[in-house]
Amino acid sequence: MTRKLLMVLSLLLCTGWLMAQEGSMGKGQMGKGDSGQMKVEGCLQKSATGFTLTDSTGKSYDLQGDSAKISEHVGHEVMVTGTAGGGSDSSMSNSQAGNVLQVTQLKHVSKTCKSEGKMSK
Numbered sequence: 001m002t003r004k005l006l007m008v009l010s011l012l013l014c015t016g017w018l019m020a021q022e023g024s025m026g027k028g029q030m031g032k033g034d035s036g037q038m039k040v041e042g043c044l045q046k047s048a049t050g051f052t053l054t055d056s057t058g059k060s061y062d063l064q065g066d067s068a069k070i071s072e073h074v075g076h077e078v079m080v081t082g083t084a085g086g087g088s089d090s091s092m093s094n095s096q097a098g099n100v101l102q103v104t105q106l107k108h109v110s111k112t113c114k115s116e117g118k119m120s121k
Contacts, residue, residue, distance in 0.1 A: 047062070
């Protein structure tokens with residue numbers, strides 16, 4: 001009986017530790033890998049200067065990359081992988097320059113945006 005209890009407790013402890021490791025990068029938040037790549041999940045929208053990704057916290061990122069591929073997912077929830085500060089665009093102010101992602105990969109998550117209600121301005 002004691003042996004089974006120790007086994008179950010060990011299993012729960014390991015599971016909790018693994019969940020904490022995976023949960024350190026919350027949904028809609030960005031994370032940087034060793035190669036400088038970031039992942040951001042959010043709602044993809046068309047903007048006056050191109051495309052914008054807004055995460056669940058309301059933070060927006062201007063996207064640069066293959067417009068044809070990006071445009072297929074406007075209005076959808078997507079996971080974008082890319083590098084920060086994808087270049088200097090003269091139409092962007094200094095405050096926006098830190099929120100530019102050069103898209104290297106785009107993954108479709110959902111046909112509708114979960115955070116659509118929060119995006120109205």
